[in-house]
Amino acid sequence: MPVYSRADLSRTAALVVALLLAAAATGVIAREFRAADTQNEDYPTVQALRYMGRLIAERTGGRHQIRVFHSRQLGEEKETIEQTRAGAIDLNRINGALIGNFVPAMNVLAMPFLFRSIEHLQKVLDGPIGNEILNSFGPYGFVGLAYYDSGARSIYNSVRPLHSIADIKGLRLRVQQSELMSDMIKALGAEPVELPYGQVLTGLATKLIDGAENNWPSFVTTDHYKYAGFYTLTEHTMSPEVLVMSQKAWQSLSAEDQKIFRDSALRSSRFMREKWKDLEEQSRKRAEAAGVTIVKDFDRKPFEAAMATIYEKAQRDPATARLIERIRKVE
Secondary structure (H helix, E strand, C coil), X not given: CCCCCHHHHHHHHHHHXXXXXXXXXXXXXXXXXXXXXXXXXXXXXXHHHHHHHXXXXXXXXXXXXXXXXXXXXXXXXXXXXXXXXXXXXXXXXEEHHHHCCCCHHHHHHCCCCCCCCHHHHHHHHHCHHHHXXXXXXXXXXXXXXXXXXXXXXXXXXXXXXXXXXXXXXXXXXXXXXXXXXHHHHHHCCCEEEECCHHHHHHHHHCCCCCEXXXXXXXXXXXXXXXXXXXXXXXXXXXXXXXXXXXXXXXXXXXXXXXXXXXHHHHHHHHHHHHHXXXXXXXXXXHHHHCCXXXXXCCCHHHHHHCCHHHHHHHCCCHHHHHHHHHHHHCC
């Protein structure tokens, strides 16, 4: 057993004290942050979280690491939102419609037929309005870091092509666990069925539901296209994903590290945007090759008109009405 002199012990103790004082002075403690995403390992949002992790590890000299739990390893989104609020999950990529149940301004971004195009959406998110919305997360237990693209959501089903609003009547369509999305489907004359994302494939295969609504990558990477052969380009919502951090995790960071996390999140957003474009195009081609009927020439105006009651309800709140008007004015 080694024998240490009093001088050796003194030097060791001095080194430990110096390290503790350095950590206290900088206000930082090395740790691993848990990040949740319900998508599969190769999905652009998961890749973006890992990219963010690499940036943070590099800029903090390895003090901070991000461990990404994908494929619903930490639960469905509704569950991970609650875990993030409680501080059990540090970072979470969440769909805009679901977080809208907690952060009212996010519901506005999920309003049907609000955005004229993806370009219009990105101008809103990249500008003052987008920043204001991210900064509004604090009172609800989250820190908004960045937006991730989610493309345009469209309706797909296994029963018939949708050329008019009459064709959607009576269909049982899965929607996210969101009051806004349920109201939208009801307004179109279909029956909304709220199901977690991971149960949609089984729902389609067992005929529990006739269809659902989502973007091209989600339609294809989950194999929904194998059971729902009619995809109508309604592009009714373009609600973004949002990357949030728990207040508990955020407050554990020094001011300098908070800046590193926020900057890295914004860089991961741009990284994700490029990955998304590629996957969206690949997914559309894969669906076409599999024989999916893609309906482009549908009567859009009645779909938009059916949303009048939803907008009337939302705009009873003056703040929401002003935000909708500001978004519409962005050129």
